[in-house]
Amino acid sequence: MGTTEVLNDSPAVELRGFGKRYGDRLVVDSIDLVVPRGQIVGYLGRNGAGKSTTIKALLGFLDSWEGEVRVLGLDPRVDGPAIKRQIGHVPEHALLYEQLTVAEHLLLVSRLFDLEPNKARARAEALLAGFDLLERVDQRIGALSKGMRQKLMLCAALLHEPKVLLLDEPLSGLDAHAAVMMKRLLRALADRGTSIFYSSHALEAVQRVCDRIVILEAGRIRAAGTWEELSRGTHAKDLEVYFTQVTERGDEEERLARILASQG
């Protein structure tokens, strides 16, 4: 595709003073974050904390921002195609063409990424078999369950052997077996050098899977580090308790009371 080459020694993701404003609304406020190669970083935050905006910036979906954003050493605004060639993305909601079959979707993705057909086919078959979707290869996506669509999205994201995975709720809809397998898969991929940016509200999974955890609140990083580092000096027995402590606003009881009051 382009002539820009990925810098081999650069971190997978690098944010320096990254900020984004929509009109008067400051969504992300001066974030500094580095994701080294081969690491799984959990990116957590409440709804509206700025997680999706960060991912959009990494994918080059934003036209402008403050500060610096680098993916594998490249600027997403300038070297978008080169970066996308190395990124696999699984969005929160499986947005797929309902009338395409599983095979057709993977064929589409393989062509969009200009993969060699025979290799792409072999890889797709292996991924489908691994995710237990091979027998549904001719089934229309509209007929698949939520979990199956999620698996298909993961197959598509891994088809071109990306160096960086951006995952938004990757376990959503997966049954227990598939979720366990997914966690093991992510660990194995990271051990092989793939960097994984893992955004999720499933805190138990994040605690198990991620090497480092970053917690975002109101566009700013409130906490960052390994779970051992974060939990040191606190009484939080797990990430859920810690997260609640870090991000609480103090009005939870009042809001709960208002909801209950509305029910009579």
Add this chain to the structure above:
Amino acid sequence: MPDASGFSAATSRLLARVLGPSLALLGVERAVLPVLLGLQHAVDQRRASESQGGWLRGLILVGALKSGLFVFVLAYLLRELQGEDLLWVFVFSQCFAICTLVLLVFHSDSMVDGDDLRILAPTPVRPRTVYAARCLHMASHSIPYALLCGLFPLALGPVVTKDAWPLVLVPVLIAAAFAAALGSVTLLHALTLLLVGARRFADVALGLRVALFAGLVASSQLLQRLGLDNLREAWAAPWRAWVPPLCLADLGPLVRGELGLAASKGALWCLVACFALLPLSILAASRSYLNSLQAPPSTQRHAGGLRERGWLPWLGDRLCRDHAQRAGYGYASALARRERPFLRQALVSSAGLVFGSSFGLILQRDDGVAAVAWIIEAQYASLVFLAILLPTMLDLARFSAHPEARWVHATAPLPNFASLHRGALLGVGCSFCLPLFCGTAAIYMLVAGFEHAVAVIASLGVALVTALWCSPRFVFHLPFSEPFSWHDDSMRNLGALAAIAAVMVLQMIAVGALYALAPAAEWALLILVALLLPLAWRRFQAIGGPLAAARAPKKAKAAAH
């Protein structure tokens, strides 16, 4: 509930208010009706584009206006048959035909889709209320076409008759025609579902819509070829007073006081029947009808797996120049054969035109028309295909019933979308247009004889190649993406309408003048269209479309540097 604005939304609120008491007698909940209508309009105005873009709607709107004038002029010239009263039959018929075509192509999805019913099913809303809301929603969007059909007859009627009674008669006829169109389309769908069941309903309904469309086109062909003698015979026949729409000619004398109620019974029962179809349709709707629409999506399997087979992938491998084109070709050709908006709108109009115009060929053959006329007919058919299919191809290549699924393109390492869209257009052209053209060529050859095969294939082939060549080059200059609406924010649509109207008026004048000067006026028409097309496209380019953003990567690069 947001108060949806715009002409259609206002019209549906008015209809709900005016028809509410009558609908309440049928078991429709008056208080809930405006809420459902507002919901449907709000969804319509915010949807990216599930139905076709406004270009084609604008074309038909202007066409309705033009046909109203044309029909009036034609009928006026034929008044030697029976005074001016045949004129009103033409007005009714033209309005009925156009409204029915519009409903069949653009709006009768409401009769088949059950997506919103899954949301409404748990609520305590009666099925008839839901059904009535859908009917009024369809009506609100198609009323402009009826109004435009009646504009010229209403303005010119008093001039022709030198009296004021057309001011009463024309609105009655237009309202009756519109009510008949709406009622017959909805009733047909309701009865079809009751007869064939949910499993086959979608396919049978699609076939019925194609058949209806073809029937309307074929009827117009038949009427054109009936000849004055046959028309005089039909007019003088005793059964004329009872056969719609011929019986409606008696309304003219009735309004003038020249004919009594007893003698106008046929016309009056026809009027009543027109207005009764919609209530009958609502009565036919029931919980089982709405439940049937919520059948799970098809799980039809396609053999092939990860290895593509068949002529379509083979053709794609040879036509596409790069991987992005091939990617676009693959997904667009699959969607073109399966997605609802395309199947239900493009297929209905295109296939209907093929079958309907072929009927005219058969009639023409019996007249012993010379060989050159077949070639001209083929060229006309080609032009019609181009006019209908080009916007369809362009719309489909940009949109899907699930436009959010386009994210997979946005995350792909493509420097721009031009190649992808070219491939998508090729895919649509090969999967959809090519079979239609082949079918048309086959029909022509079967009817005209194989001695004209070369001319027919050459003519249609040129049209197909032109469509495939032109469409990718215009892909970035498409107008608006939202369905055409009279919403204040969409006032820019009026500019495109004006451009289309100007082209059509000039075309009429030019064709008329050229026919007087030279027999090969059809070629002159092609040249005229070719000259005027850049003007129209330039006007369209002023209206921003979603693909304008696809040109932004260069700007973003410059900004980043």
